[in-house]
Amino acid sequence: MLRTASMIMIAGLLAATATPSAAESRKKPAKPVPAPLIAQACSGCHGQLGQGLKGTPRLSGYEKDAFARVWSEFRDNQRPAATIMPRIARGYSDTEVAVLANYFSSIRR
Amino acid sequence: MSDISRRNFGKFAIAGLSTLAAPSILQAKSGARLVIIGGGFGGASAARFARTNFPHIDVTVIEPQLTFVTCPYGNLLLAGARTLSDITHPYGVLKRRGVIFIHDWADAIEPDKKLVKLRSGKTVAYDKLIVSPGIGIKWGALPGYDQAAAQIFPHAWVPERGEQVLLLRKQLEALPDGGVVGFAIPGNPFRCPPGPYERISLVANYLKKHKPRAKILALDAKDAFSKQGLFQDAWNELYPGLIEWIPGSKDGKVVSIDTKEKVFQTEFGTRHKIDVGNVIPPQSAAKIAIDAGLTNETGFVPVNPYTFEATKAKDIHVIGDANIAGPMPKSGFIANSTSKQAVASAIALLEGREAPKDPIYFNTCYSHVGDDYGISVVGVFRPSEKGFVETPNSGGVSPRGPLAEKKTQRKLEAQYADAWYASITKDAFG
Numbered sequence: 189m190l191r192t193a194s195m196i197m198i199a200g201l202l203a204a205t206a207t208p209s210a211a212e213s214r215k216k217p218a219k220p221v222p223a224p225l226i227a228q229a230c231s232g233c234h235g236q237l238g239q240g241l242k243g244t245p246r247l248s249g250y251e252k253d254a255f256a257r258v259w260s261e262f263r264d265n266q267r268p269a270a271t272i273m274p275r276i277a278r279g280y281s282d283t284e285v286a287v288l289a290n291y292f293s294s295i296r297r
Numbered sequence: 298m299s300d301i302s303r304r305n306f307g308k309f310a311i312a313g314l315s316t317l318a319a320p321s322i323l324q325a326k327s328g329a330r331l332v333i334i335g336g337g338f339g340g341a342s343a344a345r346f347a348r349t350n351f352p353h354i355d356v357t358v359i360e361p362q363l364t365f366v367t368c369p370y371g372n373l374l375l376a377g378a379r380t381l382s383d384i385t386h387p388y389g390v391l392k393r394r395g396v397i398f399i400h401d402w403a404d405a406i407e408p409d410k411k412l413v414k415l416r417s418g419k420t421v422a423y424d425k426l427i428v429s430p431g432i433g434i435k436w437g438a439l440p441g442y443d444q445a446a447a448q449i450f451p452h453a454w455v456p457e458r459g460e461q462v463l464l465l466r467k468q469l470e471a472l473p474d475g476g477v478v479g480f481a482i483p484g485n486p487f488r489c490p491p492g493p494y495e496r497i498s499l500v501a502n503y504l505k506k507h508k509p510r511a512k513i514l515a516l517d518a519k520d521a522f523s524k525q526g527l528f529q530d531a532w533n534e535l536y537p538g539l540i541e542w543i544p545g546s547k548d549g550k551v552v553s554i555d556t557k558e559k560v561f562q563t564e565f566g567t568r569h570k571i572d573v574g575n576v577i578p579p580q581s582a583a584k585i586a587i588d589a590g591l592t593n594e595t596g597f598v599p600v601n602p603y604t605f606e607a608t609k610a611k612d613i614h615v616i617g618d619a620n621i622a623g624p625m626p627k628s629g630f631i632a633n634s635t636s637k638q639a640v641a642s643a644i645a646l647l648e649g650r651e652a653p654k655d656p657i658y659f660n661t662c663y664s665h666v667g668d669d670y671g672i673s674v675v676g677v678f679r680p681s682e683k684g685f686v687e688t689p690n691s692g693g694v695s696p697r698g699p700l701a702e703k704k705t706q707r708k709l710e711a712q713y714a715d716a717w718y719a720s721i722t723k724d725a726f727g
């Protein structure tokens with residue numbers, strides 16, 4: 189149970205070659221860590237790897253173009269059912285949105 | 298299960314915004330010691346993030362408590378909607394992730410020798426120190442309010458083992474119907490700007506159901522507060538006539554506490570008789586930050602907004618409620634969000650690299666104000682040479698409006714607040 193959870197984290201954040209086990213990762217030096225720091229905040233509501241929980245939608249595996257489209261709809265208040273993302277979306281530049289879209293689309297569902 | 302596909306990896310690695318570390322350098326300096334004082338929102342988030350992303354670094358947390366009781370969601374305990382175990386988080390998962398815990402108090406820091414002295418007499422050496430000890434209560438700053446008085450009028454504003462929040466709950470249960478629940482609310486800055494008003498709302502929620510003739514008297518040193526319009530709309534709609542909020546300019550500032558007579562006395566001399574009282578006392582950074590000489594005249598710690606290194610000491614990075622980070626609030630989400638930049642910066646600097654560029658610090662504070670009724674405030678912040686800056690045109694509070702119109706929004710926000718709590722506590726302790 190715990191072991192699986194650790195492996196998910198490591199797989200998601202380290203994103204490199206083979207997935208090390210939790211125990212291995214403690215001994216071995218890190219692989220490159222490409223998860224953008226600006227995506228960290230999203231896990232405060234969407235779960236560690238954007239898997240979604242208790243009603244927040246899944247972000248992992250989100251198709252890149254759709255992500256950008258949804259984001260601009262949030263920014264422009266074109267999603268009337270949204271409770272909070274419009275206020276969040278307006279805080280990020282286009283470059284940052286592209287980085288977020290790249291990152292979340294690359295996480296396998 | 299979840300995994301990042303290797304095909305896409307290259308694409309986002311070149312995206313330019315700061316990702317984490319470079320592998321060759323990581324290999325060169327193995328076994329560096331990151332020591333963290335405090336295993337609360339800031340400290341636990343820092344430890345988990347460091348273990349997950351920099352597994353070559355030794356991570357040690359110094360924390361006296363064996364489990365962590367969150368202040369967030371403690372107000373729901375007052376309403377009877379959560380138990381102590383719902384808001385208690387063990388450190389077992391972090392320990393199994395390889396974080397070393399020393400359950401002791403840090404009593405002193407020697408920046409020159411890079412040592413932390415523990416209450417037990419032992420010392421712990423560090424290469425980089427993260428300090429996240431939260432707030433300290435300025436005992437005596439409000440005349441009549443000392444540790445003994447807190448057994449009569451609890452503050453329930455620091456986690457400890459949950460004793461204070463349980464005491465307040467017990468007192469509310471024992472309150473006679475028709476009694477007065479008093480709140481003494483301090484001036485800025487203090488931990489969790491919407492916290493007192495969420496607490497007022499949820500105590501009202503309890504009273505309305507169980508002591509319908511009881512009243513709340515909220516005495517505030519300030520004239521304005523976080524999410525004020527939204528809170529007051531909710532009070533009028535959900536708890537009409539139950540809550541009286543008195544701002545500082547109308548004699549709301551409590552200047553002394555009398556536990557014998559059970560009185561809160563305000564600035565212009567009014568003596569308010571209270572049956573159950575919650576005193577949210579004036580605050581500073583926790584004692585260890587003051588004793589280590591990290592604080593300035595405000596009682597909090599000035600830091601570099603890019604790295605969180607204390608202005609007054611090298612290699613000590615201070616996060617969470619102990620630092621000065623206005624206009625960012627003293628919140629669990631900010632402690633969590635900033636912990637990551639602080640850790641990534643501390644390790645980069647240790648290894649001779651630059652701190653990650655262009656960070657974003659993120660906050661959302663949800664508040665429950667009634668059953669199926671949640672509201673929120675969002676802030677997206679960035680560092681600058683002058684301090685922390687809120688990103689223009691972003692953030693802000695939930696839309697106002699009559700409950701009849703906003704019912705779905707309020708209900709969804711209550712549900713998303715629960716998602717936030719589950720998510721953020723997993724990100725820190727899981």
Ligand SMILES: Cc1cc2nc3c(=O)[nH]c(=O)nc-3n(C[C@H](O)[C@H](O)[C@H](O)COP(=O)(O)OP(=O)(O)OC[C@H]3O[C@@H](n4cnc5c(N)ncnc54)[C@H](O)[C@@H]3O)c2cc1C
Binds near residue numbers: 334369432496
């Ligand atoms: C009623 C209430 C409701 C709140 N609701 C929310 C909310 O909904 N959302 C939100 O984001 N925030 C909320 N907050 C704010 C949140 O609790 C704090 O902002 C957060 O806990 C700050 O994290 P921290 O790491 O600075 O301090 P803490 O989380 O308080 O952690 C500090 C830790 O350091 C330890 N410590 C202290 N001194 C020493 C020492 N000398 N040696 C070793 N260890 C030490 C303590 O034991 C403690 O475990 C709320 C606060 C309150 C009071």
